[in-house]
Amino acid sequence: MGEGATPPEAPPRELLLTGPEVTLTIPLYARALDYRSRHPILGDRKADEIVRSVDFDFQRLYRSGNRGVLVVRARQLDDWAREFLRRNPRSTVLHLGCGLDSRVERLEPPAEALWIDVDLPDVILVRRRFYRETPQHRMVPGSLDETGWLDGVPTDRPVLMIADGVLMYLTPASANALLEGIAGRFPTGAFIFDVMNSGAIQRGNEQLGGPNGDVLRWGVDDLAELDRAHPRLRRTGTLSLFAARFLPLRYRVLFTLTVATPSLRSAIRLVRYEF
Numbered sequence: 001m002g003e004g005a006t007p008p009e010a011p012p013r014e015l016l017l018t019g020p021e022v023t024l025t026i027p028l029y030a031r032a033l034d035y036r037s038r039h040p041i042l043g044d045r046k047a048d049e050i051v052r053s054v055d056f057d058f059q060r061l062y063r064s065g066n067r068g069v070l071v072v073r074a075r076q077l078d079d080w081a082r083e084f085l086r087r088n089p090r091s092t093v094l095h096l097g098c099g100l101d102s103r104v105e106r107l108e109p110p111a112e113a114l115w116i117d118v119d120l121p122d123v124i125l126v127r128r129r130f131y132r133e134t135p136q137h138r139m140v141p142g143s144l145d146e147t148g149w150l151d152g153v154p155t156d157r158p159v160l161m162i163a164d165g166v167l168m169y170l171t172p173a174s175a176n177a178l179l180e181g182i183a184g185r186f187p188t189g190a191f192i193f194d195v196m197n198s199g200a201i202q203r204g205n206e207q208l209g210g211p212n213g214d215v216l217r218w219g220v221d222d223l224a225e226l227d228r229a230h231p232r233l234r235r236t237g238t239l240s241l242f243a244a245r246f247l248p249l250r251y252r253v254l255f256t257l258t259v260a261t262p263s264l265r266s267a268i269r270l271v272r273y274e275f
C-alpha cells in the first residue's frame with residue numbers, strides 16, 4: 001500500500017436499524033436457527049452467515065415460538081414462487097419488503113427473469129453489504145406507501161409479487177393502493193403474501209410496539225372483503241399457516257387447538273391471487 005493510502009474499510013458489524021425496518025431481524029434469525037437445527041425446513045445458510053457476521057441482539061424481538069411458523073411461511077411462498085417461475089420464466093419478480101432475505105439465491109430464478117428486491121432505504125443500504133446487484137437482480141430503495149419505485153420497472157411481462165411478512169406494516173389504504181397499482185401496470189401476474197387478522201395484529205403490536213406506537217396496521221379478518229375490493233384479482237390459494245404442509249409434526253401437535261379455533265386458525269394466512 002502506498003504512503004498515505006487508507007486501508008479499505010471493513011464493513012460495519014453493527015446493524016443500525018430502527019422503526020419497522022428492525023423487524024427484518026425476526027424472520028432472519030428464525031431462518032438462521034432453522035439452518036442450525038437438526039432437521040431444517042428451509043436450510044437457509046445465508047441467513048446463518050448474516051446473523052453470525054453482525055452485532056445485534058437478535059433475541060430482543062424474537063420469540064422462540066416464532067421459528068417454525070416464520071420458516072414455514074417462507075418455504076410455502078418459495079414453493080408458490082418456484083411454480084410461477086416454472087410457468088413464466090420471462091417475468092418480473094417484485095420481492096417487496098425483502099429485508100435481508102436470500103430468497104433470490106434460494107430460488108435461483110431463470111436467466112430471463114428480472115428480480116427486484118424492494119425495501120426502505122436504510123434496509124437496502126445494509127442489504128448491499130451481503131448481496132451483489134446484477135442486471136437480473138436489482139435492489140431498489142423505496143417505500144411501499146407509494147408506487148414511485150415502480151417507475152423504470154419493465155411492465156411488459158408477467159409479474160410475480162412476493163411479500164413475506166410485509167403488507168401488515170402498511171395502512172389498509174396503502175396496502176390496497178399497492179395491490180391495485182401493481183395489478184394495473186402488468187398484463188398478467190400473481191401476488192403471493194400473508195395476511196394477519198385483527199387479533200394477531202393486536203397481539204403482534206403488544207410484542208413489537210415501541211415508543212412510536214403500533215407498527216402493524218393492516219389486519220384482514222374477512223378475505224371475501226379483500227376479494228371484493230380487488231375484482232381484477234382472483235384468489236387461487238388460501239392456507240392457514242398453522243395447517244401448512246411443511247409444518248413439522250411437533251408443531252402440528254402444538255397447533256391442534258389453534259387450528260380448531262377459527263379466529264386463531266385465520267391469525268396468519270397465506271394467499272395467492274392471480275390476474
Ligand SMILES: C[S@@+](CC[C@H](N)C(=O)[O-])C[C@H]1O[C@@H](n2cnc3c(N)ncnc32)[C@H](O)[C@@H]1O
Pocket residue numbers: 020021022023024025026027028096097098099100101118119120123142143144145163164165166169170
Ligand atoms: C418482518 S420484516 C420481513 C422481511 C423479509 N420479508 C423477510 O422475510 O425476511 C418486514 C419488512 O418490511 C419492510 N417494510 C415495512 N414497511 C415498509 C414500507 N412502508 N416500505 C417498504 N418496506 C417496508 C421492513 O423494512 C422489513 O424489511
